[in-house]
Amino acid sequence: MALKLYPLGIQTFERIRREDKLYIDKTEYVYRMAHTSGVYFFLGRPRRFGKSLLVSTFQSYFEGKKDLFKGLAIEKLEEEWTEYPVLHFDMSGGKHMNPQQLEEYLGYRLKDEELKWGISSPANGSNNRLIDLVNAAYRKSGKQVVVLVDEYDAPMLDAAHEKEQLDELRNIMRNFYSPLKFCEAKLRFVFLTGITKFSQLSIFSELNNITNISMNDDYAGICGITKDELLTRMSADIDVLSKAMGMDRTQTIGRLKDNYDGYHFSASSPDVFNPFSLLSCFAEKKFEAYWFASGTPTYLINMMRKYDVQPVDITRVEASASEFDAPTENMPTIMPLLYQSGYITIKDYNRDYDYYTLDVPNKEVRLGLTKALIPSYVSPNTLAVTNMARRIAQALDKRDMDGALTLLQTFLGTMPYCTNANSEGHYQQMLYVIFSLLTDYLVDVEVHTPTGRVDIVMLTRTDLYLLEIKLNQSGKSASHQINLKNYRQRFALSGRPITTVGVNFDGETRNISDWIINSSLKFEIKAKQFYAAS
Template sequence: KLPIGQQDFRKIRTSGALYVDKTQAIHRLVTEGDYYFLSRPRRFGKSLTLSVIKELFEGSRELFEGLWVEENWDWERRYPVIHFSFSSMGYKEVGLEAAIERALDRKAAEMGLELSGQGISYRFQDLLKKAAREMPVVLLIDEYDKPLIDYLDKDNLPTALAHQKILKSFYSIIKDNDANIHFLLITGVSKFSKVGVFSDLNNLRDITLSPAFSTLAGITQSELEAYFGDEMDLIAAEKEMLPATLRADIQRWYNGYSFDAKNFLYNPFSLLNFFGDRQFNNYWFASGTPTFLVKLLRERNVVQLDNIRLDAVAFNSYNLERLETYALLFQTGYLTIKSLDEFRIYTLGYPNLEVEESMMRHLFSEFRHEEVGASGPTVIDLRQALYANDLPTAIEVLDSVFQSIPHQLFLQKREAYFHSLVYLTFRLLGIYTQSEVNTARGRLDCVVQTPTHIYLFEFKLDQSAEAALEQIHSRGYADAYRQSSKEVVLVGVNFSSTHKAVEGWKAEQVE
């Protein structure tokens, strides 16, 4: 039984649903330290982790039967648990302060306590003090940044900044309640508000990039084999595939997330949906389209999202008013750590095919001002034309890519816009066939391989098709392919920014 979208540990265990045993890592977390902060992408298992910790401290031994921690925990020692989730507070309806106050009152009533004092700071202080009369409390805060990331776009920034102030005063209470708190874990997607929100909490340990806890959420390769091995063999038989081929496909689609450059994880949400549907689909991406991020990338003209090199400082993107593009993409799960060198320089890239394909489609559509669904057919048409060695049709498809862009928008950033769209077209094509794009030092050339042909494209803006072909010749781009058994075709394309169209193209075969 697959717990798709299920974040309540008690429900998972009592319904007999599958639980990947993370209790050894959780035990280490709760016994090694006391104040933690963890950032992970959405739907990555943060809420379930908090739910496990809650049941552990409340002494619900029956839920842990057969799990690692059952024999490694003092079940007699129980702690009061205060668990808040900002995603279910309803602050959009009543306002953030009122929503927090309501959550505090609800928790107090659950614990049989009555709060005094006005305002969220006083009531929170009162709740911690009264709840900790016999034993210090375990404080779990989920999605701390939801009231901020819901309002990141320019129009709503004042709301995000106002929320930041409210949250700062709320969390400042924690610092003076050390004696009342046994354990604290705060989770969220982003770190950009950590300083603005928790500046008073200088003893909060950030374990986001900590190797010790890198596999706390997400599913490892060995966990996949242990819990889903039989299921994968069944699906492989159903699909008439070799088990090793199916495993490689699952890895290509859903693996690849890393927070320490050593352990690579599967996204649990996508994985569970795959096993439920038995189909490869973009489950995680579809569950929350990053409209704001895609718009931000278009405004900043950022489309190349692989081999991004950053130092550790860049991950601490704190400023709501000046968001760091790549840090934000990493925190939200659209980029991940690929490697880390001896100088502590991180290389980021897409985690897997699901994220790469979805992000490319959304960016392609955003630049073209078209519906996302239109991107696939366009690129498939281009692929089919090239597979049929039908260059006139392929050029027509390329021409159509630019037709829907508002003229004014294109003229403002013609060179950058042109490069971005050609890049996205051929990168998307690379999902369906072998296609490489090179945009180094002002060049814009693409290599597309079909079963019978190798096409070398060179693109120019407001020059001529002859100039494009001349560049292919003068730089010797074709030399690397002369030994191929396939036909090598050079294609020079000139694009007019005035008419937003292909103005001329020329092709020649390499003898």
């Protein structure tokens, strides 16, 4: 049986079904939302996560195109298949616009719908035109109207933190959307998608009964591809990829999970894979950073500078929902932007104390984000840095930490001086970025132990390295700070030899001056033995 073609770049449900391309069935969610209480719904998800396809699916469903849903879950659920008038507005083309350009763009979107409903002489003002559209569709069809808005926030994303420009654009959009409340009696269903959450969905300030399903357990898998969907609907695809990569099925699933899984959108969310990266990997038969490469993180890096965010600040953090599922235009920290854009995600939820643990979702995002940080924290020459990191990885694969640090010392000697290299923290950030480029290793910072913290912890294929960093002292003093007996409890269960590394940087040369490596103590304690002893 031949595999179905992947719908890369296709966001229209009808086209996917007509052309018999691969479709991961989300129609049970469509039915559930269409038959629940409420009229107004909002869903926030990162870019390229299938929001536009979901909106298109709703359009085909409400237009009563029953034939497109043959064999899907909704075919057994829906009995009426009522055809409703649908107004569909795609705002994704409204980016990088000034107020006049945005008004013109809205005019074009309205004109497309007006032609469908026979409005030849539109009123003045986008809000009046939308009112007339709803009225015309309601009158001519005799049924309530469905309004679908894709990427509602696109016109405002680039100005999200430029207050004067944002206020102008937001007022235009608020004016455009205002009829959605005014026409409530004539509306059957209103669904809006976007990336960010503006304050109380501020451009919908009059819609005080809008339902935000972004963190609802029942809809956590509505976009993306869940682990269960991958293993059942794409089982044959996994086998084909395994053969192409020369790997067994278990290894392939593990690589897919490491690279593209890890997203969770609620307290009890299933594992969700990035759909764009997953399908691209199956199509190209390569494990590449497809999602990260498809969009520039320049805006994110600029915002990290504005909020003085360090690379290590993006590691595991605990927060309440109000601190990350929060408005982005007046956020006190960068956490809401990181979460809503997909650079960090939910990893755990503590029900007793009602807080979440957030972290980078997977290897693709971690490596892509690390590479994007190289010019800001290591060197503008990203090629030289990645090549140097590759050589360091080769040394560590041979368990040669001394050689790895020599390579790093030589490389740092070729770099221009950095003006802010006057703290241990700067060098910790720099080493974290470099070591995070070692793709098969796990790197963490400020790792807590019963008696203190370790600057950097790195788990390789063979060893666990504990690194302590000093400035203008000595490698010996850094090494002395790592008291292995105090770290036994924290790291014993790694099952790998523990090597401690004390590294000292010289403030004048901005380079490593010396280091001490101690690999004499090995912990290979089994979990049962450890807990029995304690």
